[in-house]
Amino acid sequence: MFGNLFAGKVGPRAVQLAAKALRDLPAMLQPFPFDPDEVALRAVNYIEAKNALLFAGKQGKMPTATATAALSLAGILLETDNEQTLTCQPMACLALGNILLDCSNNPHKHNFYGVDVQMLTVAEKGYMAYMARTEPKRDAILGGLR
Numbered sequence: 001m002f003g004n005l006f007a008g009k010v011g012p013r014a015v016q017l018a019a020k021a022l023r024d025l026p027a028m029l030q031p032f033p034f035d036p037d038e039v040a041l042r043a044v045n046y047i048e049a050k051n052a053l054l055f056a057g058k059q060g061k062m063p064t065a066t067a068t069a070a071l072s073l074a075g076i077l078l079e080t081d082n083e084q085t086l087t088c089q090p091m092a093c094l095a096l097g098n099i100l101l102d103c104s105n106n107p108h109k110h111n112f113y114g115v116d117v118q119m120l121t122v123a124e125k126g127y128m129a130y131m132a133r134t135e136p137k138r139d140a141i142l143g144g145l146r
Contacts (some may be wrong), residue, residue, distance in 0.1 A: 009019045012146045013065035018072050021095035022088075034088045043072035043092075054115065067116040067123075074126030089130065094126050 018040035030134060048055045055062060073096035078087040090112070101121055103110060112120070 014039045014072060017065050017069035017099070018044060018095070021069065021073070021099050022091055024098070025091055025094055029091060031110065032088070032091060034084070036091075039070075039088050039092070040072070045075050047072045047075055053111070059115075061113060061115065063115050063119055064110065064112060066099065066103065066110055067112065067119040070103070070123035071119045071126075074123035077126050077130035085114035093130055093134075095126065096123060100124055100127060119134060123131060137146075 015037070019037045022029070022040065024034035051057050053067075073092045076085055076092040077089055077096065079089075098119070100123065110116075
C-alpha cells in the first residue's frame with residue numbers, strides 16, 4: 001500500500017502525531033499486531049509521495065502536521081486489498097477519530113488554513129466511509145446488546 005519512502009518537510013512531525021495517536025489508544029487494545037511507528041511512517045510517506053508538489057511547498061503554504069497525520073490515517077482506512085493494512089485499520093480508525101475530535105473541539109490550538117481544512121474534510125469522509133463499510137460487522141458483534 002504505502003509505496004516508496006519520501007522525505008518531506010512535514011513528514012517527521014506528522015509521523016510523530018500519527019504514531020502517538022495510535023500509541024495513545026487504550027491499553028486494552030495493545031500490544032498491537034503491528035509497529036505504530038512504522039505504520040505511521042509508511043502512511044505519511046505514501047500521502048506525501050502522492051502529493052509531492054503540495055508537500056514541496058510548490059502549491060502555496062504547506063499543510064500542517066496534524067492535517068497530514070489525519071489524512072495519512074484515513075489512507076489506511078481506504079485500503080481494502082492489503083492484509084497488513086487491514087490488520088491495523090480498526091486502530092487507525094480510533095486514532096483518526098481522536099485526531100478529528102481534537103481538531104473539532106480545539107480549533108484554537110491548530111493554525112489551520114485552506115489546504116488543511118480540505119485534507120481534514122477528506123480524512124473525515126474516509127473515516128465515515130470506513131465506519132459505514134464496517135457497520136455490518138459491528139452490528140453482528142454488538143447487535144445482541146440492544
